[in-house]
Amino acid sequence: MAKSIDVSDLNIYYGDFLAVEDVTIQIPAKSVTAFIGPSGCGKSTFLRSLNRMHEVIRGARVEGKVLIDGQDLYASDVDPVNVRRMIGMVFQRPNPFPTMSIYDNVLAGQRLNSKRMKKADADDVVERSLRSAGLWAEVKDRLDRPGSGLSGGQQQRLCIARAISVEPEILLMDEPCSALDPISTSVIEDLIHELKSEYTIVIVTHNMQQAARVSDETAFFNLSGVGKPGRLIETGRTETIFSNPQEPATEAYIQGRFG
């Protein structure tokens, strides 16, 4: 089910502005890859190009290739709506639909795909997704209550349940813990660790320790100068990037000397 991502020579533009330049990277299936780097170097932009989410911004476009298990993500016959089902996304701020019940929040993705389900099947999807997101025990007795009544960490796990309810192959996470307290962060990190047995996970994080704790592979992005595009500087096994980086800029960033 989980799929690999193979990116070659990718440039990403906002109108005339080249935000990310010439990225080539292989992201293995069933593993966690962390994107790190200073603010503005294009981590989120690159992440969004992996499920064509950047296309919701007028004028945003890519050049180059993104292959998902060998299939061209940008081929003319590929429907971006299907792409976003296959490649789910979790954002920085937990964003459950606030007035919708916990139950309906989990099913929101299915309903967007206008999938009609029998009640028993819907119940199964809700339970399976909430169990996978590590939230079932905490909410099983209040599934009809609004999603906004949960704590921040629970809301983020609800968003993860919503993302995985449609059985995606890849899960993109854009700083999923940055709005959470340390305990909720640790719960989400444990969850990421469990989810990688089924999904290919890509996570943007500003937190070096988090990248070191949760990821198998790390990709370091940097700006070549003010107003210049972000570039991928170095990628590799996380332990190698953290203990023996090849590039001086990677070492300086990891040691907290800039960014």
Ligand SMILES: Nc1ncnc2c1ncn2[C@@H]1O[C@H](COP(=O)(O)OP(=O)(O)OP(=O)(O)O)[C@@H](O)[C@H]1O
């Ligand atoms: N919607 C947009 N329109 C125009 N330019 C944008 C847009 N979003 C981002 N950019 C620009 O693209 C570049 C990369 O931004 P991006 O948010 O991807 O960086 P980042 O590494 O994720 O930053 P941060 O760590 O601060 O979230 C920046 O110069 C940013 O100003």
